[in-house]
Amino acid sequence: MTVVTRAEYCVIACAEAWRDNGEVLAxxxxxxxxxxxxxxxxxxxxxxxxxxxxxxxVDADGGLEGWLPYRRHLTMVTxxxxxxxxxxxxxxxxxxxxxxxxxPWEQPARQLLGVRGAPSNTLNNPVSYWIxxxxxxxxxxxxxxxxxxGYDRAAAAGPSATRFHRIPRVVSDLGxxxxxxxxxxxxxxxxxxxxxxxxxxxxxxxxxxxxxDTPFTRPPTATExxxxxxxxxxxxxxxxxxGAA
Amino acid sequence: xxxxTMTADExxxxxxxxxxxxxxxxxxxxKPMALVRALLRSPxxxxxxxxxxxxxxxLLAAAGRIARLVTPFVTLxxxxxxxxxxxxxxxGSFALxxxxxxxxxxxxxxxxNRLPFLPVxxxxxxxxxxxxxELRTVVSPYADGxxxxxxxxxxxxxxxxxxxxxxxxxxxxxLGPDPYFDDLFCEAADAAYVSCERLVDGFAGAVxxxxxxxxxxxxxxxxxxxxxxxxxxxPDHGRxxxxxxxxxxxxxEEFAERFLxxxxxxxxxxxxxxxxxxx
Numbered sequence: 001m002t003v004v005t006r007a008e009y010c011v012i013a014c015a016e017a018w019r020d021n022g023e024v025l026a027x028x029x030x031x032x033x034x035x036x037x038x039x040x041x042x043x044x045x046x047x048x049x050x051x052x053x054x055x056x057x058v059d060a061d062g063g064l065e066g067w068l069p070y071r072r073h074l075t076m077v078t079x080x081x082x083x084x085x086x087x088x089x090x091x092x093x094x095x096x097x098x099x100x101x102x103x104p105w106e107q108p109a110r111q112l113l114g115v116r117g118a119p120s121n122t123l124n125n126p127v128s129y130w131i132x133x134x135x136x137x138x139x140x141x142x143x144x145x146x147x148x149x150g151y152d153r154a155a156a157a158g159p160s161a162t163r164f165h166r167i168p169r170v171v172s173d174l175g176x177x178x179x180x181x182x183x184x185x186x187x188x189x190x191x192x193x194x195x196x197x198x199x200x201x202x203x204x205x206x207x208x209x210x211x212x213d214t215p216f217t218r219p220p221t222a223t224e225x226x227x228x229x230x231x232x233x234x235x236x237x238x239x240x241x242x243g244a245a
Numbered sequence: 246x247x248x249x250t251m252t253a254d255e256x257x258x259x260x261x262x263x264x265x266x267x268x269x270x271x272x273x274x275x276k277p278m279a280l281v282r283a284l285l286r287s288p289x290x291x292x293x294x295x296x297x298x299x300x301x302x303x304l305l306a307a308a309g310r311i312a313r314l315v316t317p318f319v320t321l322x323x324x325x326x327x328x329x330x331x332x333x334x335x336x337g338s339f340a341l342x343x344x345x346x347x348x349x350x351x352x353x354x355x356x357x358n359r360l361p362f363l364p365v366x367x368x369x370x371x372x373x374x375x376x377x378x379e380l381r382t383v384v385s386p387y388a389d390g391x392x393x394x395x396x397x398x399x400x401x402x403x404x405x406x407x408x409x410x411x412x413x414x415x416x417x418x419x420l421g422p423d424p425y426f427d428d429l430f431c432e433a434a435d436a437a438y439v440s441c442e443r444l445v446d447g448f449a450g451a452v453x454x455x456x457x458x459x460x461x462x463x464x465x466x467x468x469x470x471x472x473x474x475x476x477x478x479x480p481d482h483g484r485x486x487x488x489x490x491x492x493x494x495x496x497x498e499e500f501a502e503r504f505l506x507x508x509x510x511x512x513x514x515x516x517x518x519x520x521x522x523x524x
Contacts, residue, residue: 055422069423070271074347078366100343105376107337112326114298114318120347120367149370157370160391164366 097148133243151184269406279472303329356433404434415463421479
């Protein structure tokens with residue numbers, strides 16, 4: 001077996017977000033989370049539901065198994081049987097996420113997508129994040145517009161905000177992160193092989209909790225590597241969606 | 246029975262400046278683009294637009310017709326960010342009511358059901374509350390005592406939607422995988438105008454679940470083949486991706502000059518010629 005690439009570690013780290021999730025909808029946004037969700041479905045989380053990216057629920061081979069138009073997808077969100085992995089233009093140390101705009105909201109320097117479903121996602125079902133290019137421009141002290149709600153903002157908003165709020169993990173091209181600290185601030189969980197803690201700190205715009213002996217992200221098994229390379233992504237799309245190491 | 250067929254220009258003649266206008270579809274999917282183009286040919290302006298935004302919003306924003314936009318996002322789907330909308334927002338061209346998707350859906354349900362609001366577990370904790378200071382919360386009167394956002398009804402003066410088939414009475418059918426929110430738009434509006442790919446004489450033999458829109462909520466019906474162009478209208482036609490890319494990358498004046506100066510027929514002709522020039 002050849003050397004495992006950074007993109008393949010990212011796929012594994014994304015797939016791990018859905019381990020032990022049971023029978024819920026995996027909603028990956030973007031190509032790397034999509035590969036991760038499908039890999040999880042084919043291996044350790046076989047009960048996951050997947051969509052075709054539009055209105056259909058599909059099985060591991062892409063065969064039709066259900067109907068999920070937008071209006072029903074929103075019930076999947078509020079019903080809680082879902083774990084989404086969203087992107088983020090900005091993400092702060094408590095997990096507040098921004099996909100709306102950069103600069104003042106009234107007249108932004110850069111208009112982005114808009115809040116989309118981030119406010120309801122974060123209050124209703126587990127939300128993880130995928131950041132393809134880890135940099136201080138993304139990992140900021142304070143986001144310009146809170147779309148996805150972080151731990152500090154949820155706590156301040158009260159029990160109906162915290163009741164179902166959970167951010168299981170953040171995966172970037174440098175490592176895996178969570179918020180399992182006393183003040184619910186971001187913590188480095190594992191480094192992708194070849195990355196150092198110093199490199200991550202340099203690329204993060206806020207103080208990050210990191211132990212001295214941070215482990216490396218686990219390598220794929222032989223089966224997983226074969227599935228990624230031969231079944232899920234034979235054209236190597238994954239390499240074009242992970243920041244240069 | 247009332248024959249509700251009319252032309253796109255007759256629809257627009259019933260619209261007025263300053264009104265609240267809902268636009269169906271989703272992003273760059275099954276948008277009533279021919280009706281939007283007819284609107285661009287008219288002097289109607291100063292609109293409050295309610296839309297899950299796509300190029301409908303981009304075109305109206307570029308032409309300066311929007312006073313306020315109510316939306317959870319604006320996207321071209323295959324091109325994540327709508328460049329015309331972005332440019333207009335970065336110029337500060339219009340007011341924005343930016344709400345969450347669930348607030349949008351339940352706002353439509355509230356309007357369709359003549360309720361002032363419906364509660365949603367979305368918004369609190371987020372900056373949706375900061376940028377929309379008029380939003381209020383409600384507390385459950387039951388033992389849980391939970392607090393929710395009271396998503397305001399998205400009532401509109403008129404709605405524009407595009408479906409695959411319609412009859413002359415205003416019954417309309419979608420044939421693609423997703424109804425989006427088009428039935429709710431029609432029910433939430435005082436007047437609703439349905440454009441369709443093809444007018445039919447009734448729906449004998451149709452799968453009844455595809456009959457999305459009822460004539461009871463429809464004011465006018467317009468037959469406009471390829472009327473969702475360049476957005477998708479499955480299964481009649483997919484999104485015209487290369488045309489959309491050209492739209493997104495061509496200077497606005499140049500695009501408007503070539504494609505938006507005439508009526509719908511000349512638009513469709515200009516699109517065809519553009520494709521022939523490329524091949």
